[in-house]
Amino acid sequence: MYPILFLSFSGLITLFLGFFQEGKWVKPATILFLAIASISAFIDWNKPGAYFFNMLQVNNFNLLLSLVILITAILIVAISDNFKEIEYAHSAEYYAIMQFSLVGAIMMTNFQSLIMLFLGVEILSVSMYVLTGTDKRNLRGNEAAIKYFLLGAFATGILLFGIAMIYGGVGAFEIDAISGTLASNQAQSLFLYIGLVMLLIGLLFKLAAAPFHFWTPDVYEGAPTIFTLFMATIVKTAVVFALYRILHQSFQNMHLSWSYILAGCIALSLIIGNLSAVKQISFKRMLAFSSISHAGFLLLGLLHVSKTADKSLLFYSVSYLLASTSAFGVLLALKNERTENGRSNENISVFKGLATRSPFLSAVLIISMLSLAGIPLTGGFWSKFYVLTDAANDQFFYLIVLALLLTAVGVYYYFKPIITVFEKSDIQEAITINPIFKIIFVLTTLGTLVLGLFPDLLYGMI
Amino acid sequence: MLQENTALIPDMIKQIPLVNYVLLASILFVIGIVGVLIRRNALIIFMSIELMLNAVNLLLVAFSAYNSDPNGQVFVFFIMAVAAAEVAVGLAIIVMIYRNIRSIDIGLLNKLRG
Numbered sequence: 401m402y403p404i405l406f407l408s409f410s411g412l413i414t415l416f417l418g419f420f421q422e423g424k425w426v427k428p429a430t431i432l433f434l435a436i437a438s439i440s441a442f443i444d445w446n447k448p449g450a451y452f453f454n455m456l457q458v459n460n461f462n463l464l465l466s467l468v469i470l471i472t473a474i475l476i477v478a479i480s481d482n483f484k485e486i487e488y489a490h491s492a493e494y495y496a497i498m499q500f501s502l503v504g505a506i507m508m509t510n511f512q513s514l515i516m517l518f519l520g521v522e523i524l525s526v527s528m529y530v531l532t533g534t535d536k537r538n539l540r541g542n543e544a545a546i547k548y549f550l551l552g553a554f555a556t557g558i559l560l561f562g563i564a565m566i567y568g569g570v571g572a573f574e575i576d577a578i579s580g581t582l583a584s585n586q587a588q589s590l591f592l593y594i595g596l597v598m599l600l601i602g603l604l605f606k607l608a609a610a611p612f613h614f615w616t617p618d619v620y621e622g623a624p625t626i627f628t629l630f631m632a633t634i635v636k637t638a639v640v641f642a643l644y645r646i647l648h649q650s651f652q653n654m655h656l657s658w659s660y661i662l663a664g665c666i667a668l669s670l671i672i673g674n675l676s677a678v679k680q681i682s683f684k685r686m687l688a689f690s691s692i693s694h695a696g697f698l699l700l701g702l703l704h705v706s707k708t709a710d711k712s713l714l715f716y717s718v719s720y721l722l723a724s725t726s727a728f729g730v731l732l733a734l735k736n737e738r739t740e741n742g743r744s745n746e747n748i749s750v751f752k753g754l755a756t757r758s759p760f761l762s763a764v765l766i767i768s769m770l771s772l773a774g775i776p777l778t779g780g781f782w783s784k785f786y787v788l789t790d791a792a793n794d795q796f797f798y799l800i801v802l803a804l805l806l807t808a809v810g811v812y813y814y815f816k817p818i819i820t821v822f823e824k825s826d827i828q829e830a831i832t833i834n835p836i837f838k839i840i841f842v843l844t845t846l847g848t849l850v851l852g853l854f855p856d857l858l859y860g861m862i
Numbered sequence: 863m864l865q866e867n868t869a870l871i872p873d874m875i876k877q878i879p880l881v882n883y884v885l886l887a888s889i890l891f892v893i894g895i896v897g898v899l900i901r902r903n904a905l906i907i908f909m910s911i912e913l914m915l916n917a918v919n920l921l922l923v924a925f926s927a928y929n930s931d932p933n934g935q936v937f938v939f940f941i942m943a944v945a946a947a948e949v950a951v952g953l954a955i956i957v958m959i960y961r962n963i964r965s966i967d968i969g970l971l972n973k974l975r976g
């Protein structure tokens with residue numbers, strides 16, 4: 401709860417810091433604010449309770465989620481490098497909007513009333529619309545922003561219609577009231593069914609699960625890389641835990657109705673995500689399709705209401721956050737490379753000869769790709785293992801087989817950047833890396849390896 | 863559940879059954895969806911999205927009145943405030959695009975292909 405209050409104020413302070421000394425204090429101040437917000441989360445540790453007229457619920461697991469989101473945000477801010485890729489950048493505004501969007505993300509993981517869910521989704525989405533369109537003169541950025549905005553607002557409308565229908569069926573917005581009504585009544589009203597389906601559509605759209613994924617590749621490619629990273633990590637984590645609270649903590653008695661919808665979305669996400677990623681030339685577009693397939697895996701962890709679902713989902717999110725941060729970070733470190741038409745080179749070919757030019761960066765890239773593919777000794781392997789173990793029951797056995805088959809397809813396209821790293825290139829000059837980038841890369845890569853070697857460190861702790 | 867304590871609902875409201883409001887809101891909502899799907903002008907799409915949100919507002923107010931529960935009406939205020947914020951951001955994005963390509967036809971936006 402305290403991170404929400406703190407970040408709302410610190411965002412405003414960040415805006416004013418932009419006026420002093422050409423804004424050189426903005427980035428350190430933002431990292432400081434995020435660190436203070438993470439610490440302030442511990443005020444509520446071991447003191448479960450409700451805030452804001454029972455609209456927000458706090459317990460240790462929710463606090464852990466807020467912490468994961470805030471720490472990821474610190475990593476992203478640290479590698480943001482004052483937005484040099486954007487023309488006429490106003491960095492203070494972007495850092496402030498990032499802090500406001502975190503308020504939305506934390507609200508989405510802690511909500512108790514559906515009103516808070518809606519506000520969280522909107523605070524996060526509206527901030528992301530702005531951040532996607534920050535590069536105002538870039539036509540590709542413009543296109544990404546309008547696509548994201550129009551489709552995102554459309555999905556919000558559907559989400560709201562779902563919430564209104566659920567309100568019609570239950571007469572309250574609290575998720576406790578929903579699960580209470582479902583437990584006491586055998587015959588559910590039609591409103592609840594319509595409401596649940598539309599609420600699911602709205603949230604699956606924000607998660608970028610197929611068949612609601614059309615915007616993902618375009619928006620990921622058109623947005624500035626740092627905000628693509630923000631979208632792929634923080635938005636995805638927040639939405640998946642919002643879905644967890646809705647499906648596992650309020651609609652668990654309607655498991656039969658929603659598990660079939662989820663199963664269809666999982667199958668489509670895995671197939672479309674993995675097969676489309678194979679033929680991509682752009683690295684960002686490839687990661688966009690890979691994020692669709694990871695959305696499928698995250699939903700696989702939600703499929704079965706079990707006691708370990710929250711643990712597996714948190715483990716999956718953390719290992720995905722670490723691997724994505726390394727992968728996008730390497731691309732950011734190479735942003736001085738240009739193509740013929742002067743744009744930043746974001747194709748997979750940008751990694752050509754990286755093994756000789758910078759062995760450190762190539763090691764970071766290779767480990768992150770192995771983790772995303774789910775190769776053993778990385779966090780990605782155990783995250784897939786836990787999610788598949790949770791989903792394994794007779795009813796949806798074919799989904800597990802499908803997931804394993806498509807993981808094999810995934811290995812093919814995740815190895816393309818790795819092979820490119822070892823190809824010979826004409827450019828031989830060594831790449832200089834900013835020391836901050838180095839620290840972040842060491843942290844994320846070590847994190848991925850530690851999760852792969854000792855998964856119980858995180859899985860046993862939760 | 864709905865219409866359990868009908869005694870609390872004023873007679874004025876009871877003269878029109880709830881299902882009429884639900885149908886009206888659903889029809890408005892579907893008009894909005896169709897508008898988003900078939901129009902190509904960014905502003906008209908934007909108006910259709912606003913229509914969808916207002917259909918939801920109508921639905922919430924109707925449920926709220928028939929439940930004798932004020933929460934739904936409070937939510938309507940939240941939706942209005944958020945919709946205003948969304949309009950501000952959305953119009954800014956549309957103006958930004960108009961400055962660059964002198965048009966707001968979304969068919970012209972086809973730079974991103976994979």
